[in-house]
Structure formats: structure tokens, C-alpha cells
Amino acid sequence: xxxxxxxxxxxxxxxxxxxxxxxxxxxxxxxxxxxxxxxxxxxxxxxxxxxxxxxxxxxxxxxxxxxxxxxxxxxxxxxxxxxxxxxxxxxxxxxxxxxxxxxxxxxxxxxxxxxxxxxxxxxxxxxxxxxxxxxxxxxxxxxxxxxxxxxxxxxxxxxxxxxxxxxxx
Amino acid sequence: xxxxxxxxxxxxxxxxxxxxxxxxxxxxxxxxxxxxxxxxxxxxxxxxxxxxxxxxxxxxxxxxxxxxxxxxxxxxxxxxxxxxxxxxxxxxxxxxxxxxxxxxxxxxxxxxxxxxxxxxxxxxxxxxxxxxxxxxxxxxxxxxxxxxxxxxxxxxxxxxxxxxxxxxxxxxxxxxxxxxxxxxxxxxxxxxxxxxxxxxxxxxxxxxxxxxxxxxxxxxxxxxxxxxxxxxxxxxxxxxxxxxxxxxxxxxxxxxxxxxxxxxxxxxxxxxxxxxxxxxxxxxxxxxxxxxxxx
Ligand SMILES: Cc1cc2nc3c(=O)[nH]c(=O)nc-3n(C[C@H](O)[C@H](O)[C@H](O)COP(=O)(O)OP(=O)(O)OC[C@H]3O[C@@H](n4cnc5c(N)ncnc54)[C@H](O)[C@@H]3O)c2cc1C
Ligand code: FES
Ligand code: FES
Numbered sequence: 001x002x003x004x005x006x007x008x009x010x011x012x013x014x015x016x017x018x019x020x021x022x023x024x025x026x027x028x029x030x031x032x033x034x035x036x037x038x039x040x041x042x043x044x045x046x047x048x049x050x051x052x053x054x055x056x057x058x059x060x061x062x063x064x065x066x067x068x069x070x071x072x073x074x075x076x077x078x079x080x081x082x083x084x085x086x087x088x089x090x091x092x093x094x095x096x097x098x099x100x101x102x103x104x105x106x107x108x109x110x111x112x113x114x115x116x117x118x119x120x121x122x123x124x125x126x127x128x129x130x131x132x133x134x135x136x137x138x139x140x141x142x143x144x145x146x147x148x149x150x151x152x153x154x155x156x157x158x159x160x161x162x163x164x165x166x167x168x169x
Numbered sequence: 170x171x172x173x174x175x176x177x178x179x180x181x182x183x184x185x186x187x188x189x190x191x192x193x194x195x196x197x198x199x200x201x202x203x204x205x206x207x208x209x210x211x212x213x214x215x216x217x218x219x220x221x222x223x224x225x226x227x228x229x230x231x232x233x234x235x236x237x238x239x240x241x242x243x244x245x246x247x248x249x250x251x252x253x254x255x256x257x258x259x260x261x262x263x264x265x266x267x268x269x270x271x272x273x274x275x276x277x278x279x280x281x282x283x284x285x286x287x288x289x290x291x292x293x294x295x296x297x298x299x300x301x302x303x304x305x306x307x308x309x310x311x312x313x314x315x316x317x318x319x320x321x322x323x324x325x326x327x328x329x330x331x332x333x334x335x336x337x338x339x340x341x342x343x344x345x346x347x348x349x350x351x352x353x354x355x356x357x358x359x360x361x362x363x364x365x366x367x368x369x370x371x372x373x374x375x376x377x378x379x380x381x382x383x384x385x386x387x388x389x390x391x392x393x394x395x396x397x398x399x400x401x402x403x404x405x406x407x408x409x410x411x412x413x414x415x416x417x418x419x420x421x422x423x424x425x426x427x428x429x430x431x432x433x434x435x436x437x438x439x440x441x442x443x444x445x446x447x448x449x450x451x452x453x454x455x456x457x458x459x460x461x462x463x464x
Contacts, residue, residue, distance in 0.1 A: 001172060019172040019214070020204050041205040043198055043267055055242070055269040061201040062270070063194055065172040066216050111265075133264025 005067045007031060008077030014064070023067045024048045024059035027074060035075040035106050046134030047107040050074050056114045058133075075106035078113055088160035089113050092151035093144070100138035107134050112148050121152055171213035178222040181328060182302040184215055189325035191215050195223075195238050196270030198263065199279045223274065223330065231336050234298075237274025237329040244273075252334050254341025254362055258289045261345055261355075274329045277314055280321040283376045287311060289343045289360030291373030291381050296333045301326045308333065312373075315380045339363030340455040342447035345375070346439045356431040359419065359443040361451055368392060368401045372444070377423035377436050384444075387418035391448065404459045407452050416445030 003014045003026060014030040022041070027033045027050070037047035041060045048059040051073035078087040086094065089112050090105075099105050108131065115122055115130040122130065127148050136144060154160035173191060175181035185191060192211035194200050195218065203209035217223055223238030226247055233251050235244065241259040245268070249256050262268055262276075262285050276284040277297055290311040297314055300306040301324060309322050311332070316322055323329065345358035358375035370391045374382040394411050395401050425436035 019170040020210070022201060022205060042202045043263065046264065046266060049266060056266055057269050058198075058266045060205060061197045061267075063172070063197055063201060063204075063214060063216065065174060066194070066197065066218055068174070130265060133266040 001065060003064055003068050005069060006071045007033065008073055017064045019063075019065060021064045022060045023050070023052075023062035023064055023072070026064040026067070027059060027072075033074055033076050037103055037106055039103060043133075044135065045104070045107070046111065046131075047104050049107040049110040049134065051110065051114060056111055056133075073110075075109050078109060087113075088154060089116070089147075089151045091161075092154065093147040096143050096147035096150050098139060098143040098147035104134060104136040104138075108136070108144060112151060115148070116152055116155060120155060122148070170211060173213055173215045174219060175215065175217075176219045176221075178220050178300070178328075178330065179302065181215060181217060181220050182300055182326075185328055186302045186326040188213055188215075193217050193274075193278065193328060195272045195275045195278075196240060196267075198267050198271040199275055217274070217328070225331070227331075228336075231338075233334045233336060234331045235273060235334050236331045237277070237297075238272050241268040241271050248334075251336045252293075252341075253337055254289045254293065254343050254360055255286060255334060257341070257343040258286045258358075258360065261285055261343070273332050277311070277321065277329055277332075278323070280315045280319050282315060282318055282378060282380055283354050283358070284381075285343075285345060285355060285358055285375065287315070287381045288358050288373030288375040289341070289362070290332065290334070291383055292360035292362040292371040293335050293337075293341070294371060295335065298330045298333060299323055299327045300330050301328075306330065312381065312383060317379050337362070338367070339365040340451040340458075342451045344443045344447055346443065354430065357423075357425070357436045357439045357443065359440060359447055361444070361447040363451060363455065365401065365455075368396065372419060372422075374419065374423050374440060376430075377425040377440055379424075382422055382424070384419045384422035387415050387422060387444070390418055391415055404456050406456070407449060412445040412448045415448050416441035416443075419444035 001019050014026050017026050036059050039045045039047040043058045043061050050059045053071050079085050089109050093099050111134050173184050191213035194214045223236045225236045227234040244259045245256050276286045295311045296308040298308050341362045343360045345355040347355050355376045357377050360373040362371040370388040372384045420437040420441035423440050425433040427433050
């Protein structure tokens with residue numbers, strides 16, 4: 001089947017989608033957006049998190065056709081145009097050491113960006129609750145919490161900048 | 170697999186009547202897992218996301234009618250004062266991502282005794298309104314909705330339309346025991362609702378039997394003690410031993426099994442503790458609020 005939707009602000013069409021496929025599979029395989037990760041396909045890990053009409057959802061649990069006409073934001077939409085460009089939340093993750101193997105990172109980036117857009121200065125408790133649907137097997141979460149604080153501070157004092165050209169480590 | 174996308178309830182019901190083998194999908198948080206893991210291969214799915222009638226929250230007299238397709242996130246935002254116990258239960262479902270999509274229709278449709286909103290819906294005496302194109306609408310008490318695990322009272326041409334949620338007439342509580350805080354299927358769960366108008370107590374027990382259970386003896390015990398001791402009027406502290414006895418009676422009403430999540434003995438014990446604690450918390454909360462209004 002054919003699905004027409006908006007992804008990161010652009011109207012796109014996916015053709016030949018198997019009706020039983022998830023939005024995640026459609027994004028990765030048909031729309032060539034592999035940023036959203038496939039780790040569990042059962043809603044447990046959050047690595048496939050995207051925004052659908054402004055709500056944070058697991059793309060692996062949305063049936064492809066359910067996304068018809070919807071507005072989807074993926075991690076690709078949070079980074080810049082060029083290869084290696086990163087957005088402010090991504091930069092905060094890099095600076096705080098919140099990325100190890102990186103598999104969970106796109107999902108966390110989406111969840112943190114969603115959180116900070118609703119709650120610019122979240123308490124640690126609020127952050128933990130907001131990120132409770134995202135699992136990380138590497139970092140032990142402390143560095144991820146550091147990254148959230150850093151991203152929030154930088155947004156508050158206006159020093160949040162998306163970085164172009166090659167992520168800085 | 171066919172993908173059907175009705176845009177009205179009548180269209181959805183006509184499709185379900187024509188294709189009784191088709192599986193409805195709402196939030197997909199149960200069904201998509203089964204499809205992703207090849208445990209389900211429906212010949213067709215009927216996407217209910219675009220059926221406006223399923224998205225309504227309507228206040229009618231002493232009830233709130235909650236559309237089968239209203240996600241938990243919206244329930245938590247909009248029904249805090251009318252259905253505090255349901256909001257408590259909704260808050261424990263999965264994770265923020267799951268609550269953004271998961272619905273009461275799906276929790277009922279899955280017909281699992283571990284469905285977390287169901288004990289609370291049983292405790293408050295909620296009913297599910299279902300419909301077919303041929304026979305129109307009927308109401309099924311949530312208590313009778315699950316027949317056995319994974320099988321509900323729904324006929325093959327019916328859809329769940331909405332849930333009649335009686336507005337809170339007293340304090341409510343919901344609690345569950347699981348292995349950790351986020352995203353666990355419960356080992357035992359318990360819903361409690363006081364009805365101060367009717368001077369009654371309602372209970373619902375989840376994950377401790379093939380269906381959602383209630384505990385009529387436990388309910389009657391509390392109501393009787395409250396009447397004898399004049400608590401309905403005085404809002405005095407709980408007399409010694411009531412909560413413990415209530416917990417025991419709730420434990421006895423359960424018919425749990427041993428499985429990977431817990432033993433029957435553990436479940437019964439956990440339920441007794443949950444029930445006793447819920448009673449204390451609910452009653453204390455009521456005493457706080459009446460103190461507030463009297464002052
Ligand atoms: C990671 C994760 C964690 C979870 N945690 C919990 C938890 O803590 N507690 C809990 O109770 N559940 C939990 N669940 C299960 C699930 O989220 C809930 O059962 C939810 O309420 C399902 O709603 P849905 O709209 O997503 O259902 P769907 O998956 O869309 O549908 C579920 C079933 O109901 C049927 N159905 C849906 N709507 C209708 C309708 N209107 N009429 C007829 N049939 C219908 C479908 O055909 C399907 O069989 C979890 C799931 C995941 C993936
Ligand atoms: S892949 Fe979707 S939650 Fe894990
Ligand atoms: S960085 Fe490896 S899973 Fe999170």
C-alpha cells in the first residue's frame with residue numbers, strides 16, 4: 001500500500017509498504033531514515049521514539065497506515081543539514097558523555113527534546129519519569145541526566161547552539 | 170493483510186460486520202507487538218484512530234462516558250477530579266510513550282486479567298458500551314467483560330464504543346505490585362472505591378485469577394463496620410483491625426496461580442497488603458478533605 005505523511009516538515013510518500021509493517025519499518029526501510037532504531041519491537045526500549053502530531057510515541061507500535069496524513073518528527077529532524085551536524089540536545093549528550101554505544105541515543109534525544117519543549121527546567125524526578133520509557137544498557141543513566149541538565153541550562157541562558165560540521169567530542 | 174480505515178462509527182461497524190475476521194487496532198500497543206513478533210497475522214486490521222465517536226469524553230449526569238479510543242495521557246489530563254482512581258491506574262500503564270497511545274478500548278479488547286485499568290473500572294461499577302451495525306448498542310459491566318484470558322464478551326461483529334465511568338462519589342485508590350517501577354506487567358493489582366452516597370465500598374482484583382474479580386465479602390465487612398461505628402458520618406479514624414481484616418478478605422477472594430511472575434501465595438499476600446494499604450490511604454485522604462471543608 002501507499003502511505004503519504006509529513007516527516008520532519010516535508011510531505012513524503014512511501015510506496016509498496018506491507019500493511020502489517022510498523023511506522024518504524026516504514027521510516028527505516030521505505031523512507032531511508034534509519035535514525036530511529038529498532039531494538040525490541042515491543043514498546044519496551046524507546047529507541048524508536050518519534051513525535052506523532054506532537055506526542056512522543058514508539059514508532060514500532062504504530063501501524064504504518066495509521067501514520068497516513070500525520071506529522072512525524074524523527075531524530076533526523078533535530079540535526080542540521082550537513083553530515084555530522086548535531087542539534088543542541090545531541091551536543092549536550094556528547095559533551096556530558098551521555099553516549100556510549102549510541103543505540104539508545106536517538107530515542108533519548110527525541111524524549112529529551114520533547115520534555116524540554118514542554119518543561120524547560122525539569123526536576124530530576126520529572127526527567128526520570130519522562131525518560132522512563134527509554135532504556136540504556138551502557139551509561140547507567142547518570143550521564144544522561146547530566147546531559148538533560150546541560151541542555152536545559154544552555155537553552156535557558158541562550159547558549160544552546162546546534163553545531164555544524166563534525167560532532168565535537 | 171488488508172488495512173481498513175473507517176472515518177465514522179457506522180462505517181467501522183459496517184466493516185466489522187462484513188469482515189468479522191478483521192482485527193480492530195487503536196493505539197496498537199498490544200496488537201502491534203503481536204504482529205511484530207508474528208504471533209498475530211490478521212487478515213485485515215481496522216484502524217479506529219479516525220473514528221471521532223471513539224475519541225469523545227462526555228459528561229452526562231453522574232457519569233463520564235470515555236471513548237474507547239481516548240489515550241491514557243488524555244484521561245490523566247482531563248479526568249483527575251471525576252475519576253481519580255482511573256487516573257492513578259492510567260498513570261501506571263507502561264511508559265509515557267505507551268500512555269500516549271494506549272486506550273481503555275484496547276485494555277478491554279486484550280481481555281487480560283493483568284489489564285491495569287480493569288480492577289478500578291470493576292471497583293467503580295463501570296460498564297463497557299459495545300455496538301454492532303445489526304443489533305445496535307448494549308452495555309456490558311466491566312466485571313463480566315472478560316470471560317477467560319484473551320476472550321471477551323464481545324461478539325465478532327461488535328466494537329467497543331465507550332466506557333461509562335460513574336463519577337467519583339468518594340475517595341479511590343489503585344495499586345499494583347510489579348518487578349520495578351516502569352513498564353511492568355503486574356503481579357497483582359487492586360482498585361478500591363468508596364461510595365459515600367450509597368455508603369458502600371467497591372473493589373476490583375487484577376492478575377489474581379482468570380478474570381477480574383471483586384471481593385463482595387470484604388466490601389460488606391467495611392460497610393458494616395463503618396455503619397456500626399458511625400464512620401460514614403463522623404469520618405473518624407479507621408478502627409483497629411478493619412484494614413487488616415479487609416486485606417485478608419480480599420486475599421481470600423482472589424484465585425491466583427503460580428507463574429513466572431509470582432507464586433499464588435505471594436500474590437495473595439501482596440493483595441492483602443495492597444488492599445489494607447489502599448483502604449487506609451483512601452480513608453485518610455477522605456478525612457483530610459472533610460477536615461479541609463469543615464475548617
Ligand atoms: C511496553 C508496554 C508496556 C505496557 N504496560 C502495561 C501496563 O503497565 N498495564 C497494562 O494494563 N497494559 C500495559 N500494556 C498493554 C497495553 O498498552 C494496554 O493494554 C493498552 O490499553 C492497549 O490499548 P491500545 O489502544 O494500544 O490497544 P490495541 O493494541 O490497539 O488493541 C488491543 C486489542 O483490543 C482490541 N480493540 C482495541 N480497540 C477496540 C475497540 N474499540 N473495539 C473492539 N476491540 C478493540 C484490538 O483488536 C486488540 O485485540 C503495555 C504494553 C507495552 C507495549
Ligand atoms: S524498538 Fe520500539 S520500543 Fe524498542
Ligand atoms: S549508550 Fe548504549 S544503550 Fe545507551
